[in-house]
Amino acid sequence: MARTQIPEWVPLFPLPNVVFFPKTYLPLHIFEPRYREMVEDALGGDRMIGMVLLKEGWEINYDGNPPIHEIGSVGRIIRSQRLDDGRYNIILYGLKKCLIRGERHDRSYRQGRIETVEEPQTELLLAPLKEKLVDLTMRYRQKMPGAEALESILEIGLEDDVLVATLSAGLPLTVLEKQFLLEAGDLSQRAKRLAELMEMGLHTIGQTDGQTEG
Secondary structure (H helix, E strand, O other), rough: OOOOOOEEEEEEEOOOOOOOOOOOOEEEEEHHHHHHHHHHHHHHOOOOOEEEOOOHHHHHHHHOOOOOOEEEEEEEEEEEEEOOOEEEEEEEEEEEEEEEEEEEEEOOOEEEEEEEEEEOOOOOOOHHHHHHHHHHHHHHHHHOOOOOHHHHHHHOOOOOHHHHHHHHHHOOOOHHHHHHHHHHOOOHHHHHHHHHHHHHHHHHHHHHHHHHOO
16 A cells, blocks of 8 residues: 655644544534635645644634644545535544644645654554553543543554554543643653553542542
């Protein structure tokens, strides 16, 4: 299977509440006129969009070009639906982590000059670390209302890198915690960071439960 060619310049879709991971799927509802144009241009070209997280304070200049985090992910539109009023529903599939090396603003939306980040090709976790993640996920499943989907993630037998990415995207972490995971240098580091964040989350839940019972 031929490798997907990722261009040097891609449209950027900066959001304050989304961190996108390679090898995950991201459904998006596109309603702002500038991002409708972005989707139209992407669909007419290579179908690629770069997702990046806005930095804190973005509200001051949201309609302009507020600062963004340097590391994001580039994805490809694999499904699109244009609604009667011009809005879009799309699904992105994450291809690569990327560095934003520059921007240009000759369209209504931002475009980024990107450099893809190649992580070491290690797709397997050491058994103790994977077992720890599985155990933590099951504990989250028991503690969090409506977290049944976590168990199904384990049951479908995802490859380790996809499992870690899916948990990183799907767990109720803050966007800065998710950005911290995205910026990890390799699978093992991301999994270790994820385990630490999950342990902290479970500790917080335990303290809250104790206060409620008291």
